[in-house]
Amino acid sequence: MKPVVAIHKFTSCDGCQLAFLNLGETLLELSELIDIVHFAEAGPVDPTAHADIAFIEGSVSTPDELARIQQIRAQTRFLVSVGACATSGGLQALRNGANMEEWIGAVYASPHYIETLDIATPIAEHVKVDLELWGCPVTSRQILAAVRDLLFGVTPAPAQDGVCMECKRQGQICVLVTKGAPCMGPVTRTGCGALCPSFGRDCYACFGPAQTTNCAALARRFEGLGLMPEAIARRFLFINSAAPAFAEAAQAAGGLTKARTPK
Amino acid sequence: MQHPYTPYAAEVVDRIQESRSVFTLRLRFCDPQVQARYRFAPGQFNMVYLYGVGEVAISIVSDPEDEQLLDHTIRAVGRVTRGLAELKPGDRLGIRGPFGRGWPLTAAEGSDVLLVTGGLGCAPLVSVINYIMRRRRRYGRLTVMQGVKHSDDLIFRGRLERWRNVPNTQLILAADQAAPLWPWHVGYVTELLGDIQIAPKHTHAMMCGPEGMMRVVIRELEQRALPDDAMFLSMERNMQCAVGHCGHCQYGGRFVCKDGPVFPYSEVKELFGVKGL
Amino acid sequence: MALADTRFLPRERFQTLLDALIERGFRCVGPQVRDGAVVYDTVTRSSELPVGKHDMQGPGTYRLEDAGHERMFAWANGAQAIKPHLFPAREPLWSAERGGAGSIEFTPHSAAPEAVAFIGVRACDLAAMQIQDHVFLHGPYPDPGYAARSEALFFVAVNCSHPAATCFCAATGDGPAATHGYDLVLSELDNGFVLSAGTEAGNAVMAQLELDATTPAQTQAVVAQGEASISAQTRSLPSRDLRDALFNNLEHPRWDAVAERCLACGNCTMVCPTCFCHAETEEPTLDGHATTHLREWDSCFTTGHSYIHGLQVRADIRTRYRQWLTHKLGSWHDQFGRSGCVGCGRCISWCPVGIDITEEVAAITGD
Numbered sequence: 052m053k054p055v056v057a058i059h060k061f062t063s064c065d066g067c068q069l070a071f072l073n074l075g076e077t078l079l080e081l082s083e084l085i086d087i088v089h090f091a092e093a094g095p096v097d098p099t100a101h102a103d104i105a106f107i108e109g110s111v112s113t114p115d116e117l118a119r120i121q122q123i124r125a126q127t128r129f130l131v132s133v134g135a136c137a138t139s140g141g142l143q144a145l146r147n148g149a150n151m152e153e154w155i156g157a158v159y160a161s162p163h164y165i166e167t168l169d170i171a172t173p174i175a176e177h178v179k180v181d182l183e184l185w186g187c188p189v190t191s192r193q194i195l196a197a198v199r200d201l202l203f204g205v206t207p208a209p210a211q212d213g214v215c216m217e218c219k220r221q222g223q224i225c226v227l228v229t230k231g232a233p234c235m236g237p238v239t240r241t242g243c244g245a246l247c248p249s250f251g252r253d254c255y256a257c258f259g260p261a262q263t264t265n266c267a268a269l270a271r272r273f274e275g276l277g278l279m280p281e282a283i284a285r286r287f288l289f290i291n292s293a294a295p296a297f298a299e300a301a302q303a304a305g306g307l308t309k310a311r312t313p314k
Numbered sequence: 315m316q317h318p319y320t321p322y323a324a325e326v327v328d329r330i331q332e333s334r335s336v337f338t339l340r341l342r343f344c345d346p347q348v349q350a351r352y353r354f355a356p357g358q359f360n361m362v363y364l365y366g367v368g369e370v371a372i373s374i375v376s377d378p379e380d381e382q383l384l385d386h387t388i389r390a391v392g393r394v395t396r397g398l399a400e401l402k403p404g405d406r407l408g409i410r411g412p413f414g415r416g417w418p419l420t421a422a423e424g425s426d427v428l429l430v431t432g433g434l435g436c437a438p439l440v441s442v443i444n445y446i447m448r449r450r451r452r453y454g455r456l457t458v459m460q461g462v463k464h465s466d467d468l469i470f471r472g473r474l475e476r477w478r479n480v481p482n483t484q485l486i487l488a489a490d491q492a493a494p495l496w497p498w499h500v501g502y503v504t505e506l507l508g509d510i511q512i513a514p515k516h517t518h519a520m521m522c523g524p525e526g527m528m529r530v531v532i533r534e535l536e537q538r539a540l541p542d543d544a545m546f547l548s549m550e551r552n553m554q555c556a557v558g559h560c561g562h563c564q565y566g567g568r569f570v571c572k573d574g575p576v577f578p579y580s581e582v583k584e585l586f587g588v589k590g591l
Numbered sequence: 592m593a594l595a596d597t598r599f600l601p602r603e604r605f606q607t608l609l610d611a612l613i614e615r616g617f618r619c620v621g622p623q624v625r626d627g628a629v630v631y632d633t634v635t636r637s638s639e640l641p642v643g644k645h646d647m648q649g650p651g652t653y654r655l656e657d658a659g660h661e662r663m664f665a666w667a668n669g670a671q672a673i674k675p676h677l678f679p680a681r682e683p684l685w686s687a688e689r690g691g692a693g694s695i696e697f698t699p700h701s702a703a704p705e706a707v708a709f710i711g712v713r714a715c716d717l718a719a720m721q722i723q724d725h726v727f728l729h730g731p732y733p734d735p736g737y738a739a740r741s742e743a744l745f746f747v748a749v750n751c752s753h754p755a756a757t758c759f760c761a762a763t764g765d766g767p768a769a770t771h772g773y774d775l776v777l778s779e780l781d782n783g784f785v786l787s788a789g790t791e792a793g794n795a796v797m798a799q800l801e802l803d804a805t806t807p808a809q810t811q812a813v814v815a816q817g818e819a820s821i822s823a824q825t826r827s828l829p830s831r832d833l834r835d836a837l838f839n840n841l842e843h844p845r846w847d848a849v850a851e852r853c854l855a856c857g858n859c860t861m862v863c864p865t866c867f868c869h870a871e872t873e874e875p876t877l878d879g880h881a882t883t884h885l886r887e888w889d890s891c892f893t894t895g896h897s898y899i900h901g902l903q904v905r906a907d908i909r910t911r912y913r914q915w916l917t918h919k920l921g922s923w924h925d926q927f928g929r930s931g932c933v934g935c936g937r938c939i940s941w942c943p944v945g946i947d948i949t950e951e952v953a954a955i956t957g958d
Contacts, residue, residue, distance in 0.1 A: 206393045
């Protein structure tokens, strides 16, 4: 019997769901192997369906999402959080340090319609997550590898190396060493295929912290390159500001107001 | 010559659940010619390949003279081993081996043999016990000491019972935590080292298990005047190629895969016990 | 023509050397500039070489600049040279297919030997290749892919005339002049190259070029240039076997100090021409009917390198850096009969935070 798969959206830009949609013909091949029962962006809608595998995109940012994630966990065997929002809180966690009422008042004409939590948090903050696929957005390759492993009956292997490993394997030229660019590759999890450095630009850490990081040492290097404390903090906060390793590094750099991080 | 990295297909002939997380796969190569020429020594290991997933290094438990089946006793702990745990008789996998240096069973002939194991450490030594039992008269006193975390983790109970009744053979078991009616010691097996007889000039000690446990055993045996080159330990490190190329299993200047996994203590003494090597 | 003969190749005729090699069926792989660094790739024209370029290297920094001359080899090295060719960063080892009734069919991948002529390789890289030959070929299980790729190579070495500030090959005894392992060796002078052959194959190529003998002045210039490139090296490693000095200092506080700076990013090991660690990975097709077993460069700095059943032997950066250094300069002697360092200095230049192996060694061994 084909495993039943659900793809749920929380607070997010929908970009990670494109990792499925962009598969093209491979999506047809995939649908031979799995039974997608809920994927609102593509068509099927059945949010309360029991699933063998649930992919969760987005962070928990609203009271509704607080309840919904518990429900999904209860109806799911293997839960995968996909993308920066679901794994670290994502871009919207940048608001975690702000005064929510003031911000809502400043942005919306009728603030009383807005129901939001004070902070945006990753899925693992609320329920047990069986696998995290990092990235902003995740790649189709990550999704397919995870599905294939689950079909083989084994736990997918998490990406462990840093971006530099992949960058050097590809024979790319280090932008930090040759151009003094403040590349985040040395502290960033691989999975993107060293995409930015392969186009001559510095990594901006959209795949979150690598398993082993020394952010303090990289921050000191950025200082040596002439970056001001605030610029250093921004390098760490940009996409995955609530990932503990990056949040601590940004605070230590001392450039920005203190961000609230998950417990 | 065989491509050193490519496995041979093998079939699961039988699968035995040894404890909650430990199981034994009994295997036979699909190609009878491969099966016929396959030879190994106790203490050597195979790379066991789960289709589409990857390989793990697993020691061989069966008797080297059993030309029918190749046994691997495995704890389901990582992605590959958990996947292997799902295999059923008739399923296929890949086998590459045997690799490494095994136990000094020829050198130990004529002397007493002390085996100390912890956790699943007993698996690599089970082939030693099998080997000695078949040639019982060539060896002196055999003492088997085995420690487990919980009495429920004890595997090979039937065989242990049989071995216990062989003359000149002593079996000592211990569990850190024990179920009611556990007839053996509760605590570390190393606490019982003081009770056993050791003839320092006529004993080969072989041990396998956590490095911390082996350190305690070595300290005790040193005090009992057992020379460094009469103590043998099976080391464990990450292994991916099994032929000394991939670099993962380095332990000081040695490759555990090809120079070990069994080492005389004298060869590793310099570094043994240093954390992070 | 005897092997020791030297001949002079005028600069404007360098193309004839490439042509001779191409004519003999070699794909020439030589240095060229890409993205601000010297890289090795296929070359057919001498104009593709890094003409007039010079490299400025230091801890964590590499810059190419115009030197205002026409020399092609007036630079020390780029991040890679021969290693990615013989030991590719990613390489399929074998594949497996599911057949009927659950059967598995294994097929080893075979690498076809390709005739490749390396142009402009340095003494340090040839020394490093010999070390990797030892790792992959000299044992009971020679690596078939590496062996195949080693078969049909031709090396045009260049005696290093412009060592970088990060170089210390003179201290390790591996350069700057190439003494063996090449088919042809060049010394570049302002108006051309002094050639000599190291093998009969090299001799044959040299003979085909119909070159004049070198003049005493040219020979003298080569000697002077060689001496200058030794004395230009400012970094150094103790020439003795450092094994005991390192293993007697496993708890030295300097390991903690370097761990404060080290990113554990693995760049030093990726650019090191002797580092050979690799991990095996699996790439199944989506339908699962076939799968490819690959290997790719790994590093003792990665999280997975020391993993065994649920624990990491080296969980922190301190023990990983210590593993790298004690292996490279210490236990390497036990394994391969020499140090694993050829003095190319790449680990210094390409370390994003500029950790200098020579400084760390000096601090730890007290030399």
